Amino acid sequence: MILDVPExxxxxxxxxxxxxxxxxxxxxWAPTQVLSSDFFRGLxxxxxxxxxxxxxxxxVLHYVAGKRLAAGRxxxxxxTNLQSxxxxxxxxxxxxxxxxxxAIVLDVPESLAWERTQARTDRTFGRQVITRMHRDLRRSLxxxxxxxxxKIHVLRGVDEIAAAEIRYxxxx
Ligand code: GTP
Ligand code: MG
Numbered sequence: 135m136i137l138d139v140p141e142x143x144x145x146x147x148x149x150x151x152x153x154x155x156x157x158x159x160x161x162x163w164a165p166t167q168v169l170s171s172d173f174f175r176g177l178x179x180x181x182x183x184x185x186x187x188x189x190x191x192x193x194v195l196h197y198v199a200g201k202r203l204a205a206g207r208x209x210x211x212x213x214t215n216l217q218s219x220x221x222x223x224x225x226x227x228x229x230x231x232x233x234x235x236x237a238i239v240l241d242v243p244e245s246l247a248w249e250r251t252q253a254r255t256d257r258t259f260g261r262q263v264i265t266r267m268h269r270d271l272r273r274s275l276x277x278x279x280x281x282x283x284x285k286i287h288v289l290r291g292v293d294e295i296a297a298a299e300i301r302y303x304x305x306x
Contacts, residue, residue, distance in 0.1 A: 149240035150267035152247030171213035203231035
């Protein structure tokens with residue numbers, strides 16, 4: 135499956151914890167192109183899992199995203215992006231820099247994400263968190279277009295995620 139992405143865009147990965155966002159990002163982009171919420175929580179709070187640091191972490195993430203876009207650099211945001219207000223911050227930064235916001239949704243079964251989460255040492259939350267995220271994801275699918283995402287790719291299941299290739303669209 136070919137995913138068309140404008141060569142200068144802000145790409146928001148969207149998916150529940152354990153859906154494979156960070157794995158997908160590492161496969162398709164250089165580390166410096168990917169701004170992850172974990173990294174920025176670590177930067178501002180010394181703890182990638184400190185949810186109370188999210189607000190400060192996203193402030194800094196948006197700031198860096200803006201600097202990158204101003205310099206004409208494709209930027210990928212590796213965060214769950216399951217809440218409308220979280221995505222609104224990204225659409226705003228993209229618009230401020232006349233850049234197209236793109237969403238790539240990784241839609242995996244809740245049961246698979248939970249299996250993976252249990253095998254991880256860097257995540258300790260319970261099943262109900264995954265369930266809530268999955269509900270948020272279902273709701274998100276119907277909201278992305280009206281929020282301003284100009285390109286929306288939805289990858290359903292592990293096979294589509296594994297087969298995905300990015301194709302860059304020239305702007306001019
Ligand atoms: P959060 O950062 O918690 O939101 O999760 P994430 O969406 O970034 O998921 P991540 O990429 O960290 O993947 C979660 C776990 O699933 C990791 O242990 C990965 O190694 C594993 N995983 C991710 N993608 C795949 C895949 O395509 N195949 C297999 N076998 N494992 C995968
Ligand atoms: Mg991750």
